[in-house]
Amino acid sequence: MFDATATTSSLSGVDPYRQVTYSFDFGDERGERWAISGLPKNTQTGGPLAAHVFDVPGTYTVRVRAIDSTGASTTASMTVTVHNADSVYSGNQ
Numbered sequence: 834m835f836d837a838t839a840t841t842s843s844l845s846g847v848d849p850y851r852q853v854t855y856s857f858d859f860g861d862e863r864g865e866r867w868a869i870s871g872l873p874k875n876t877q878t879g880g881p882l883a884a885h886v887f888d889v890p891g892t893y894t895v896r897v898r899a900i901d902s903t904g905a906s907t908t909a910s911m912t913v914t915v916h917n918a919d920s921v922y923s924g925n926q
Contacts, residue, residue, distance in 0.1 A: 857876060889915070
């Protein structure tokens with residue numbers, strides 16, 4: 834789960850839930866798309882909360898871009914490392 838609810842705007846009275854658009858890029862581009870919408874599984878646009886399942890081990894850079902009603906934007910990123918579950922939990926049932 835990724836949380837950008839602490840985003841603020843320089844515009845007075847801006848509600849970050851309703852007046853800011855968020856675009857998440859999970860850094861997991863494998864060309865996969867959702868069957869119903871056809872949208873890429875690697876991105877999510879809308880509100881300040883997003884979720885993504887990383888099912889392949891690796892290191893990913895997750896970025897979120899927040900855009901207010903004037904078009905002003907800011908971007909933040911973080912690194913996520915996914916380990917191979919078979920290696921991490923070897924010997925466990």
